Amino acid sequence: xxxxxxGCAYAVSGLTKVYRGTSGDVTATDGIDLMVGxxxxxxxxxxxxAGKTSLVRQLIGLLRPDAGRIELFGFDVIAQPRVVPxxxxxxxxxxxxxxxxxxxxxxxxxxxxxxxxxGQSAAVRxxxxxxxxxxxxxxxxxxxxxxxxxxxAGVGAALVGDRxxxxxxxxTTGLDPIARRAVWSAIERRRAEFATTVxxxxxxxxxxxxxxxxxxILDHGRVIASDTPGRLKAMVDSDVRLELAWRHDPPDADPLxxxxxxxxxxxxxxxxVRLPADEARxxxxxxxNGPLFAALDDFTLSTPSLEDVYxxxxxxxxxxxxx
Amino acid sequence: xxxGPAPLLAAPVPAARPTFAASFAAIFTGQLARAKIAxxxxxxxxxxxxxxLVVLLKGLIDSxxxxxxxxxxxxxxxxxxxxxxxxxxxxxxxxxKASGALDYFGALPVQPAxxxxxxAAAWASFTVPGxxxxxxxxxxxxxxxxxxxxxxxxxxxxxxxSLAGLGALLGxxxxxxxxxxxxxQLGMSLVMFLGLVPAHRLPGVVQALRALVPSTYAVDAxxxxxxxxxxxxxxxxxxxxxxxxxxxxxxxxxxxFRRAVSSR
Numbered sequence: 001x002x003x004x005x006x007g008c009a010y011a012v013s014g015l016t017k018v019y020r021g022t023s024g025d026v027t028a029t030d031g032i033d034l035m036v037g038x039x040x041x042x043x044x045x046x047x048x049x050a051g052k053t054s055l056v057r058q059l060i061g062l063l064r065p066d067a068g069r070i071e072l073f074g075f076d077v078i079a080q081p082r083v084v085p086x087x088x089x090x091x092x093x094x095x096x097x098x099x100x101x102x103x104x105x106x107x108x109x110x111x112x113x114x115x116x117x118x119g120q121s122a123a124v125r126x127x128x129x130x131x132x133x134x135x136x137x138x139x140x141x142x143x144x145x146x147x148x149x150x151x152x153a154g155v156g157a158a159l160v161g162d163r164x165x166x167x168x169x170x171x172t173t174g175l176d177p178i179a180r181r182a183v184w185s186a187i188e189r190r191r192a193e194f195a196t197t198v199x200x201x202x203x204x205x206x207x208x209x210x211x212x213x214x215x216x217i218l219d220h221g222r223v224i225a226s227d228t229p230g231r232l233k234a235m236v237d238s239d240v241r242l243e244l245a246w247r248h249d250p251p252d253a254d255p256l257x258x259x260x261x262x263x264x265x266x267x268x269x270x271x272x273v274r275l276p277a278d279e280a281r282x283x284x285x286x287x288x289n290g291p292l293f294a295a296l297d298d299f300t301l302s303t304p305s306l307e308d309v310y311x312x313x314x315x316x317x318x319x320x321x322x323x
Numbered sequence: 324x325x326x327g328p329a330p331l332l333a334a335p336v337p338a339a340r341p342t343f344a345a346s347f348a349a350i351f352t353g354q355l356a357r358a359k360i361a362x363x364x365x366x367x368x369x370x371x372x373x374x375x376l377v378v379l380l381k382g383l384i385d386s387x388x389x390x391x392x393x394x395x396x397x398x399x400x401x402x403x404x405x406x407x408x409x410x411x412x413x414x415x416x417x418x419x420k421a422s423g424a425l426d427y428f429g430a431l432p433v434q435p436a437x438x439x440x441x442x443a444a445a446w447a448s449f450t451v452p453g454x455x456x457x458x459x460x461x462x463x464x465x466x467x468x469x470x471x472x473x474x475x476x477x478x479x480x481x482x483x484x485s486l487a488g489l490g491a492l493l494g495x496x497x498x499x500x501x502x503x504x505x506x507x508q509l510g511m512s513l514v515m516f517l518g519l520v521p522a523h524r525l526p527g528v529v530q531a532l533r534a535l536v537p538s539t540y541a542v543d544a545x546x547x548x549x550x551x552x553x554x555x556x557x558x559x560x561x562x563x564x565x566x567x568x569x570x571x572x573x574x575x576x577x578x579x580f581r582r583a584v585s586s587r
Contacts, residue, residue, distance in 0.1 A: 062429045062585060073334050085432035086337035096424035100357045112349035113431045115341040141360055164335040 008071075009165055009197040010036040010059060015068035017054055017221075028054035029065070030221040038164075039195035041187070045208045045306060046218030052201045053093065053169060055218070059199070060084050060167055072165070089114070089163035091171055095154045099143040103134050103153045106142060107160050114161035121160075128156045131186045132179070147174040155183050162194060169201040184211055205307045209233075217310050224313045229306055236304045236312050240280045244271045244287075245298040256286050269297075274308055338432070346437035347444075354445030357415075362449075369406040370453035373399040376519065377461040389467070389549075391521050396461035397546035398518030400475060401482055401538050403454040404447070405514035408487035410507040412446045416494025417503025420583045429584035436577045439491055443573060446490070447483025454479050458545070467549045474548035474558060481565035482541035486514070488572025489537070495579035518542040537568035 012034040019026045028051045036042040044052045057063035059070060061081025070077040077084055098106040107128055111121035129138050132152055137145055142153050155171050166187065172180045190196035202208055208215050209229045216226040225232055242260075246269040250257045260283065264271040275283065280301060287296055341349070358365065376399045384391045419425055428438050458475040462468075490507060497503035517525075517533045522543075525533060533539050544561035547553045 057426070060430050062426055064585065082432070083337060085430055086340065087335060088430070090426070090430035092423060092426040092430070094423045094426070096419060096422045097427035100360055101353055102356070105353060105356055109349045109353040110431070113341055113346055113428075113433045115339045115345075115432060141356070143360070161338070163338070 007038055008035055009038050009040070009073060010034065010199070011069075011071040012059070013069045015055070015058060015065050015070065017058060017063065017065045027051075027221045029058065032068070032221075032223055034216060034223065034226070036197060036199060038197055039191055040213045041191070041198040041200060041211060043200045043202055043208050043212035043215035044218055045202055045205070045215050045310070047203060047310075050218040051221035052203075052218055054221070056090075056167055056169055056199070056201055060088055060090050085114075087163060088165040088167055089158045089161060091154050091158040091166070091168040093169045095142065095150055098153065098157060099150075100141060102139050102141055103145075103156065104129065104138045106153055107156050110157040111160040114163070116161055124160045124162075128159050128186075131159075131189075132156050132182050148176055148179060151175055152179050152183070155186075159186060159190070162190065162196075164194065165197045165199065166190075167199045167201075170203070171200070172202075172204070172207060205305050208306050215306065217306065217313065219310070219313075225309060232306060232309045233304050236274075236308045238276055239274050239304055239308060240277045241302045241304065241308060242273045242275055242280045242283065243300045243302070244273070244296065245269060246271070247295055247297040250292060250295045254292060256283060256290075256292065274304075274311070340432040343434055343437050346433045347441040350433075350438055350441035351445045354442050355448075357445075358449050365407060365411065365449055366453055369403045369411075369450065370456055372406060373403045373453070373457040374460070376402065376515075377457060377464060380519070381465065390523075390546075392465040392467060393546040393549040394521040394542070395519055396458065396465055396467060396549070397542045398515065398520075399461055400454045400458040400545060401478070401518050401542045402511070402515045403457050404450040404479060404482045404541070405486050405511045405538060407450045407453075408443070408446050408483050409490040409493075409514065410511040412443070412487050412490035413493040413497075413503045413507030413510070414500070415446075416442075416491050417497050417500035417507075418494075420495055420497075420503075421500040425580070425584045428580075435580045435584070436573070439488070439576045439580050440484075440573050443484050443487035443491055443576070446487045447480065450483050451479055462549065468551065471548040471553055474545055474553075477562055478541045478545045478565075481544075481562050481569060482538055485537050485541075485565050485569035485572050486510075488569055488576050491576035492572060492579050495576060495583045514538040537565055537572075540564040540568075 012032060015029050015032040017028045019028055032055060044055065046052050054063060058065050059077070061077050061084040065078065072084060072087055075083045101109065104125060107125040108121050111124050116124065129135055132155065134152060134156060137149055142150055145153065151171065151174050155168070158166055158168060172183055175183065187198055191198070200212065212229055214226065214228050215232065216223045218224070249269070252258060260271065260273050264273045284299065284301065287293060287299070377395065380395045384395065455475055459469070459472055462472055489510065493506040493510065494503040497506055513536060517536050518538055522530055522533060540561040544558045547558050
């Protein structure tokens with residue numbers, strides 16, 4: 001244990017991994033530095049292909065980096081990858097390994113494989129079934145459940161055995177708001193009682209803003225920003241986002257349309273434009289009071305999000321989720 | 324104001340790891356859930372094929388040749404084992420590897436050998452009802468002596484685990500799931516062909532190949548049991564070879580499992 005990493009769950013420096021392929025090399029992680037504190041809910045946010053899952057697989061010892069260092073509670077993960085499962089529960093994106101089992105069997109089996117006795121395993125199973133309200137479908141095979149129920153079963157499997165670190169790869173994908181709340185209160189309870197550290201992979205901006213203590217934004221295998229969501233958003237707080245939905249194509253000859261189009265991200269007739277607040281207000285006044293209003297179907301004006309931070313810092317992908 | 328730093332928490336200690344026996348039991352029981360879901364299709368597909376072989380070949384072979392009859396019943400019984408343990412398990416591991424589902428095991432404090440041996444043992448156990456049915460039904464149909472038909476029990480265990488070990492190896496080592504499927508099916512065809520045809524009827528080169536296939540020893544051990552006075556030395560020696568292959572296959576598939584988990 002080194003002095004600098006006390007109170008720290010993960011300390012990562014210079015983490016680099018390149019996939020060598022016949023059609024060229026792909027850099028999955030490119031010199032990543034991270035510190036995740038004990039009891040912190042730390043997020044990895046980025047579009048698909050940003051390197052989130054590759055980074056996580058290195059952190060849990062399933063992928064060997066080409067260079068860099070990973071410490072988990074002071075243990076060298078690269079030299080001793082088998083210490084990771086002693087501290088970390090991992091929720092992978094795919095749950096096919098458990099698909100044949102009922103939720104009850106999946107939770108029990110996972111608890112046994114985390115070293116719990118039969119009695120302890122049955123007790124933690126009952127606790128997690130109750131906590132995540134899985135009772136109604138606990139005795140049905142996971143393969144026969146809906147996407148959201150399957151995901152919830154996976155989260156349950158990550159929670160059994162009370163590991164001090166939870167690494168969750170998109171845990172709330174497909175969950176309804178009630179299930180989402182159940183997941184977050186289960187995590188919150190563990191954080192309050194055991195100072196459980198959570199490393200959350202997400203591409204959902206709204207979730208990142210509401211549940212994370214700190215977030216690292218990833219793009220092309222690099223961390224382009226890392227701070228609290230509030231401080232990151234303060235970087236772009238003079239801007240607002242204007243979303244426009246056109247009834248039909250707006251006239252290109254109109255100078256306002258030309259000026260907005262030059263800065264807009266277009267999805268068909270839906271435009272998304274980031275503007276300084278006063279400029280946005282003026283544009284909206286012109287749009288709603290002038291002849292262009294006839295072409296406008298709907299509009300929204302919103303304060304900046306982590307997506308804007310990502311785009312401001314040079315992120316290029318457009319698949320961050322805002323729902 | 325003396326707002327000092329937050330108190331440092333005691334570093335967590337590593338959790339106790341499960342024993343090999345506990346991991347084996349948990350994975351074995353978990354795999355049996357597959358049988359609960361797919362029992363009927365697995366049983367029917369694996370068994371009907373061999374029942375068909377037993378019935379069809381009766382019309383083709385010389386009814387006076389007891390060696391051939393013994394070979395057909397023994398080969399058909401072991402074919403049930405290879406259908407499930409070799410063919411279906413190769414497909415299963417190929418699919419698990421391709422989807423990244425092996426990460427589930429890779430991220431648990433469980434020994435890879437426990438994952439592989441427990442899975443192989445569970446899939447070997449799926450073959451028991453079908454192979455016993457074909458063995459007893461086939462022997463009765465060909466009017467072979469049933470007094471030592473119990474030899475099917477150690478034969479299924481030895482052949483089941485060794486073929487499941489090879490099935491796991493094929494599934495884990497194949498670069499793509501389609502290749503795992505084809506390899507599993509070819510392996511099963513090889514077991515069927517080399518098991519059904521009596522050794523003395525095969526050309527020299529194929530006889531050499533037959534000697535290299537582990538299922539051969541299971542077939543020979545079971546065929547020997549139909550003789551009026553079986554040689555227990557031959558049966559034991561054949562089963563010993565099966566068990567040796569079983570150990571090698573499990574060791575190799577454990578290596579392939581480690582590689583499959585850490586190579587994605």
